[in-house]
Amino acid sequence: MLGLTDILARHDELKAIRAPVERQWREIAQLMCPEQEDMFTGNSRTNPAYDEIYDATTMQAAEAFSGGIYGQMTNPANNWFEFGLEDPELASYYPVKSWLWRQSRKAYGTFSPARSKFYSEAPGWFGDLGIFGLGTMYSEEIVGAGRFLDRAIPLGESYIDVDAEGDVDTFHRAFRLTGRQAKQKFPELDALGNQVNDRTTYDVIHAVCPNPEYDARRIGVHGKAFLSVYVAPQIKNFIRVGGYHRMPYHVVMWKRRPGRVYPVGPGHIARPEAAMLNEMERTHIVAAQRAADPTILAHDEDTFSPADYYPGNVIYGQVNERGQPLAQPLNSGANLQLSLDMSKERRDAIRQAFYFSVMQLVNRPQMTATEFLGFQEEYLRQMGPNLGRIQSQGLAPLIARRYDILAQAGQIDPPPPELENQPLQIEYTSPLAKMQKAGEAKATLQYVNGMQQLAAATQDIGVMDNVDGDAVAAVLHEAMGPPPSIRRDPAEVAKLRQQRAQIAARREQLVQDGQAAETEATRAHAAQAATLSTQREAGQ
Template identity: 30%
Template sequence: MNADQICKTMSTLKSLRTPHEQVWRDCYDHTYPMRGNGFYCEMMTAQEALNRKARIFDGTATDSSRALSSQVQAGMTPANSLWFGMDVAQSTEDERRWLGESAEIIWENIHASNFDSAGFEGMLDVVCAGWCALYIDQDREKGGYLFDLWPISGVYCSASKPGGKIDTVYRSYKLTAEQAVNEFGEGNVSESTRKLAVDKPQELVEFVHAIYPRKSYAVGARLAKNMPIASCKVEVSAKKLVSESGYHEMPVVVPRWMMIPDSVYATGPVADALPDVRMLNEMVRMDMAAGDLALAGMWIAEDDGVLNPRTVKVGPRKIIVANSVDSMKPLQTGADFNYSDTRITRLQMAIRKTLMTDQLRNQDGPAMTATEVHARVNLIRQLLGPVYGRLQTEYLQPLIERCFGIAMRAGILGQPPETLAGRPYTVRYLSPLARAQKLEEVSAIDQYVAGCAMAAKAQADAGSAPDAMDNVDLDAAARFRGEALGVPSDVMRSKADVQRVRDDRQQAMQAAQEQQQQAAMQQMVGQAALKQTPGAAA
């Protein structure tokens, strides 16, 4: 694409996104106004953000959004445990070892970067607006990964395939004239920007960053212009292409919560709770006004020639001069605080339920039993299971592919086994949410094994052969259970190691039996010799 085509495409994408922006603006208005920067004006000042925050009279939606974002982040990408692995079909021991070590190196480098902070803020956008845009690249200065969460107010998306993942992202952003010259070079920017860099270096210049799949590219290309994903930056006012590059993988991941029909965009759970959030905000505002009346009171006064209602002031230690005590009386406000308290409490509970805060948060009180824990995990799996499936496809999968590609090209994973060349790998998720989806199968395995064991015992008690356990592959059951529970690979032995341990045990048992046999034979030989010796019987 040339600069003119990119500007036209940007204009079209803006018009397609405009109908949905009011919903996102309202969601941010009632939770995190600062995160909606760009939807209200080009640049929100700190005072404007405080003014918008002051219009929120109840923090239930804000607190619940933060709690849900934290739970999703901790459930998908915990920083304290490995949350993914990599596999290939019919892998050997060396291949599994290299893939396991590579996954651990990538995981360590992800969390050694700024991913945890950027990922959490991204989940806030997903919960509030339904989507976010996370840019992933290599840190050119310090090494490792660099995660940059783009404000969604300046991001416009499209998909090249109907119903497919977002693979085209246009971003509108601004640089100072000085920054533009330093980044793109003096010869690549327009004449007006070069003059601004000299006369007004802090003047802002608008750019568009277009990222889209190329129709024709070279496999394993070394030149950025031949890579599968194109990256073009255009100076908008001059319609000048200032940079053309490319990526091996899609560098921007765009996870979505709930799709808007006939659109690539989405809405989040805050949009579902928005009617209750608006009602709660208005109820609390009216309750505060009623409370002000209840504290200060409301009065009626008569202008009796002595008392002037327009100048009288009510307060402690004040004497009001009037012609009669009936000239000024207090009025009943008519406010029903019991109703408002009940209504506010119900709305708060409804918001927490919609945003799944009550179900996902740790419950106060005594420690839960194993049955309660299992029921709670099942509830979390049911609530977040469908959403987690989409986030796996649109968030975790492209994130790992991008990080793996960067690490592989940087050479930090070492030399892979030659047998892995050209073989596709699959990502195996080990996060708490992924394990929660497998716990039902773990429970079924436990019940099945226990049932077969009881049947075998009943057979033995009845004098029959206890062959009910022959139906169970205990090795497969133990391995699946360990993987589903997220047991570290260092703790679980591989099949080859298990076979080696069993062979050693068998050999040790055979050696012990042989020693016993030899000892018994030597004893028998000794006893026979004693019998043949004259006088031995005496």
């Protein structure tokens, strides 16, 4: 089992891995989130250096990025995930479908505001992802309370390492607690007496790594896949050892770099532009000040005094006999408009780095169906690979861990026998997930429109028999993402069609009956006329 010396040695290794990227993080923080700058320096500032930022474009773009990811992936107004199976036919079988729906609702309920702070912490999770390319979230059950602790972990407290496949398998959180807080979190510290002072601040390390003694057949710590160790170097004889079945720290990365542990994000791309824009805006402020209060050129001190320079003042004797002023403002001849145009280009580049236009325009109500699908396709082309990584590395492990906790607590219903040896899979139903069907839906619409044009050109309506309208409706519903209630159940559609067919059949029968009656009347009238004619002939 790992001890204090092992944890501290490993922590030094993780610090060495992170050290090369900290300089970039500090520079990014100075421009985009000054309140986080001290996390990478260790020096706390009374006030964040917002007074050194002269343009808020970068911060606004980063905020829009965080809100866009949150709204498109984990918006509480939408059902953003459910459970499914690899076999779609089995998943559509009613008993299985009903069981999957009930369990997904249970897992989804663990994220509700009444049981978790996930929705209030997720924007910070995604905010760090956009600015630094890395965001971390801690999730744990509050035993006995029926609630969950979800917390976005500050990047300054996060140290990671990856396994041979590039997945995060080691996480150290280095944070500080006062003695009073430490005793609340670790009640066993009370046994150490005066060794822990309530007003003293202590460094704490929470290390989570693969359990070297893991054995699934055992119980207790040895039966956990991940080892959990709390240590406080300043408190002698303190170490808490536990374990987790799954990694409790959920790390999302934006863009992986080959051979590197730490990724990059939109903030790395925007940093040069943000630094240049900030300096240019500082210069514009100086230029505006010079324009409003220009430097005065005078022949000597007696010609003009700063005390004379105020609105409405009349200064006598400051022009020569030709009317030329003896004192005048300095005109540098600078072309400020050129600099302003360059600043606009920098702002556009920053917004582009944070996908600002995409975040602002998505789901515009005035879009036509074709425009909407085309926009979704462009959205995925720009962001799809990175967003897929958020789902696979961040959200999927978090949801799976929730399910495991519910199962261990006996809150998952026994599955139907058809699900034996059938692994569950997470199916995302957020607006982002629906966008992944955009390309298929666009191709479907193009196919239908092409068939309509072909039918019109050949005057052969039978060409449209090649189009399955129900299949087209299913694809478009999946891609455009309207509420499920918009689309009728297939059984109800079949019932409506049957009723429509019965009504059409009755109408056809009425028409046929009418034609038969008319024929019979005509025949009877002809027979009557023939009889009358015969009678007349006999009478003659």
